[in-house]
Each structure stands twice: as C-alpha cells, then as structure tokens.
Amino acid sequence: MVHSLWAASLSLAVVFPSLSLAQESLSLSVPPKRSDATVSAELDPAFAGFGIEPSNLFSFTGGDTPNTFSIQLLQNLADYSGAPPHIRVGGNTQDYMIYDETFTSISWKRNVESTAQGAIAADSMIIGPGYFQALDRFPKGTWITYGLNLAYQASDYTDRIVKHAQAAVNNLKNVQLYSFEIGNEPDLYLQNQMRSGAWDGAAYSKAFLDRADSVYKQVLEPAKLPATFFEGPCTASTIGNTFEIPQLVDNGFLGDVNGNLYVGWWNQHDYFQFIGVTVEPITLDNLMNLDSTNTQFKYWEKQIKIGLSTGVPYVLREMSSVGPIGMHEVSDTFGAALWTLNFFCYVATLNVSSVQMHMTDNSNASAWQPIEIWGKKPFVRPQYYAHAAIAQIIGNGNGTTQIGSLSTSGAGGDYKGRIRAYSVYANGNIQAAVLINSKPSPSTESNKASYTFDLDLGTQSANKDVFLSYLTADGSESLTGTSWNGMTYDDVTGLASQTDNTIYKTRTDGSGKVSVQVRDTQAVVANLDWLLGSNVVEQVDGSTTAGSRRKSSAGHTLTSPRTMAVSLVAVMIGFFCFA
Numbered sequence: 001m002v003h004s005l006w007a008a009s010l011s012l013a014v015v016f017p018s019l020s021l022a023q024e025s026l027s028l029s030v031p032p033k034r035s036d037a038t039v040s041a042e043l044d045p046a047f048a049g050f051g052i053e054p055s056n057l058f059s060f061t062g063g064d065t066p067n068t069f070s071i072q073l074l075q076n077l078a079d080y081s082g083a084p085p086h087i088r089v090g091g092n093t094q095d096y097m098i099y100d101e102t103f104t105s106i107s108w109k110r111n112v113e114s115t116a117q118g119a120i121a122a123d124s125m126i127i128g129p130g131y132f133q134a135l136d137r138f139p140k141g142t143w144i145t146y147g148l149n150l151a152y153q154a155s156d157y158t159d160r161i162v163k164h165a166q167a168a169v170n171n172l173k174n175v176q177l178y179s180f181e182i183g184n185e186p187d188l189y190l191q192n193q194m195r196s197g198a199w200d201g202a203a204y205s206k207a208f209l210d211r212a213d214s215v216y217k218q219v220l221e222p223a224k225l226p227a228t229f230f231e232g233p234c235t236a237s238t239i240g241n242t243f244e245i246p247q248l249v250d251n252g253f254l255g256d257v258n259g260n261l262y263v264g265w266w267n268q269h270d271y272f273q274f275i276g277v278t279v280e281p282i283t284l285d286n287l288m289n290l291d292s293t294n295t296q297f298k299y300w301e302k303q304i305k306i307g308l309s310t311g312v313p314y315v316l317r318e319m320s321s322v323g324p325i326g327m328h329e330v331s332d333t334f335g336a337a338l339w340t341l342n343f344f345c346y347v348a349t350l351n352v353s354s355v356q357m358h359m360t361d362n363s364n365a366s367a368w369q370p371i372e373i374w375g376k377k378p379f380v381r382p383q384y385y386a387h388a389a390i391a392q393i394i395g396n397g398n399g400t401t402q403i404g405s406l407s408t409s410g411a412g413g414d415y416k417g418r419i420r421a422y423s424v425y426a427n428g429n430i431q432a433a434v435l436i437n438s439k440p441s442p443s444t445e446s447n448k449a450s451y452t453f454d455l456d457l458g459t460q461s462a463n464k465d466v467f468l469s470y471l472t473a474d475g476s477e478s479l480t481g482t483s484w485n486g487m488t489y490d491d492v493t494g495l496a497s498q499t500d501n502t503i504y505k506t507r508t509d510g511s512g513k514v515s516v517q518v519r520d521t522q523a524v525v526a527n528l529d530w531l532l533g534s535n536v537v538e539q540v541d542g543s544t545t546a547g548s549r550r551k552s553s554a555g556h557t558l559t560s561p562r563t564m565a566v567s568l569v570a571v572m573i574g575f576f577c578f579a
Contacts, residue, residue: 025452032458039404049086059361072494080391090147103128132171150183201242228264271323291417326365340386397426443475
C-alpha cells in the first residue's frame, strides 16, 4: 500500500483548476477573524454524527460477525476530525425494547408474552447483553447517546428501566456512554397508542423526571456519573403543542428533583421532508433549493435560541433529508450530499452542538447501506462524502474550528437559493471558505456552467496559496461516482482510495482577494496555506466522562490516502503541507 501511494504521489502536480466559463458571480467580504454572532462556537470533532434505529443496530455492527464495512467508514471520519462521529442509538423501536439479562444472543427477539400497550407493544422486543457487545464494536471512544424505554408503564417499569440503564453502563467498554434519552417522540404517544387520556407536556415531564431520578440514584450516582446525564424531550414536532421548551420549563423540566437537576441537553428531531407529512411534492429540485431548508427550519431556529437561553446545550439527534426512510432518486443522490454539507454548516452557525443523521438498513437516506437488502450488496451513498468533507473541515482546526455564515442574498436569477458560502476559522483566524453551488445540473449536461465567488479574505491573507478541495459527481441525480478531495470509498472494505491525485491550487493577490469558480452542482472548500486533510489531526481520548474531552499527549496523523500522498509530496517538493 505504501509503495503504491508513493508511486501515485509522483504524479501529483500543482495546477490551477480548469473550469467552464463562469456565468455569474458574487463578491464576499470574509472577516479575517471570528468576530460576530453568525460564527459558531468551537465545533466538537464528533459534531456530525449518525442516529441508528435500535432494531437495526446489528445491521450496522454485525451479529455474530462484526460488520467491518460500517466500522471502517466510521473510523475514516474519526481519523479526519479527531474523534468518531457521535452516535445516537434511538428511535421508535427503543420504546418497544425491554432488557433480559438471560438472553445472550447477539440479536433481538420478539416477545411472545408481550402484554404492554401500544400500536406496536412497548414490550414487543427483547434484548440482552449481546446488544451491548455489538454496540461496543464501533471505533474506540465513540460517544453514544442511548435511548431507554419510556412507553413501557407496567407496575415493574422502574425495575425495567433501571436494569436496562445498568446494562448500558456496565457493558460498554470500548465506546463511551455519553447520555440517556428517556423515550422517543413522546408528543406522538397518543397517536401511537403508547398513552391514553390526559397525556401532554406536563404529564410527560412528570414521567421523564420520575424515571431519571430512579436511573440516577440506582445506576449513575454509584458509577460516579453526573445527574445531568439525560436528554429531552426528544420530540418529533413541537409546533402548536405542549411539548415546546418554554412550556416544559414551566412544567419543571429543568427543575430540582430531590436535590438534582437531570436535563443536560435539549434534544429535538426534524426532517427536511417526510413522506406522508410534507405537503409539497418531494423532489430533488426542492431539496437542492437551499432557501427551502431555511424556510422549513425557521421554527427550529426559534426553539434553538430559546433552548440556549436556558443555559442548556441544544442537539439535533434525529435529522435527515427525507423521512422516514428516504426516497430513491432524491435522498440517495449527489444533490442530497450537497444538501447535507450545507445543513451541517448552517446548523453549526446556529450553535447546535451536535447533529445525528438518522439511519436504518433499508433507508435511501442512510449514508451507507450496511447489509445486502433487496438483492443489493452494501455500498456507500453520496451523503457519506458530505460527512467526510465536514469531518476534514473540523479536523483542520484541531479542536478550534468555527464556522460562520456569509450572506449570499445577492445571488439571483437561476442561482437564487442555490448559492451558499461559509467562513471557517481555526484558532480564531480565517482558514477556509466553504462554497456551495447547488444549481441542479444533470450528468447528461457535459458543458456545465459555473459560479464565481470573489472572496476578499483581508490583507493578512495577501499573497497566500489557496488549495481547493472538491465535493463533486457527474450530476445532481448521480447515485454513484461521488468523490471528495480526490477520494472515493470502497463498497466492500469502506477504505478510502485516492482517485484524483491532482492538487488544485490558486493564490490570493496583494490585498488578499481571490476568485474561485464552483461548477453547477458542486462544492469547494478553499483552504489557506495547505491542502485540506494534509495536516496532522490530534485524536481525542474517548475515555472521558460526558461533557468533557482531553487531547491525547501524542497526536495521530491521518491515515487516509490523501494525507499519506500529500505528506510524501511535501517532503519531495517542499510543500507545507424496523424501521
């Protein structure tokens, strides 16, 4: 492998990219230092994560045999950002599961003696120690938000939830338990027949805090874990109901319970579009109109601000382009990858602390298909490449990365709603710009137009090299053929390969200005001084408790082909590098 990469590196060249003639342009003044409220706090390396439906866990981790494909894809992202992506194991099926320590298989089974309420009964699935054995296979130090069952309410509900929580604390050794959810989308419990009668935000708050109190006193406190270990309310929609943050606060959700505060994060869920719920047609064109994302998310912007005003961090633990399981030729296209990259940057500027894109083994919106299904073998979807891009962007700042929003309201005509730009800071100084052109262009269009971003990076960036990393594919509807930063990912091993060894490079002028062309249906990260992914990224020690991180004393270099190849060139030519 090393020999082949060394040989490949010999063909690398520093070039200016050759693009089609730009039709339109936009001038952007980029603040040279992190300066205002449109810039995020420092992003955690695990910021861009995944949610896994509990019933589907074994598809992603493997049963008796580990799923090395999934594990490698997650390890790639850990190498890029400095930590594995944060994983939420939660969803509807967490409210169907009960724990039985005598069931040792690495699987779940149906409960033939189910007696609980629910359209799907709250005790219909049984898991045991094998469940945590499988979960513990993810990359070392992976932070896990774990969903407990709130729907179950038989007389032994306290014993049940305590045993389940204890099993998670006792059996997870390789990954790191970060937090507990208690219940999934309780605002839908009446609809799902999980509750009847007077069920509202007040009743939920009482039930949540009662179980949190029991889990803390019997499980967390003896394990020396904090009381603020719980996330709520884990709602599907707060609009117009009693599960909004202010109402929950009025109901005592953040209040003292027997001397303890239990809520450590506000956790809400959303989807850009949802089959059977979204009124307008679900189309790729609408997904790629990024103004639509802002319109759909406007209410959640208010919720985020309200949540943060309480002093409690806000996380978006269940998100996707199309729910519940995506839509073929929309959520599995390259256009969806551009939407995903934009969404990560956008919510970072809102100070959402963490985002989990939800996955099931049969979802067209999952970043990869982990097992053979419908006669199709496992493969990597275009969305994964957006995760790789944001991971390298975050890792580029080694724990100091911040993302700011740049106004693109000046983009008009066919480009209205299709142009986005973000500033990226490391150690408080401008380091990169993320430039997105989501104007749809099919793969059949050979001579694509482009859009020019005229960037003014300030005099401190005068006469500097600017390295360009591309998120690209043949067209907006492409299901395959995506690449990021010259890399593609193998559908069998999950390993990265360097398929484009060209280094694309331009330069700022004497006043710090530079023009970057971005082809229709493409994104570019323009990074100052070195090629993104070629710097050393310190790996975070995952053995810490929730809410804190330590950098290991010995940083680890990235192991992707892009990193290895560029590092070699730097030496040779003197660069710096159930549903």
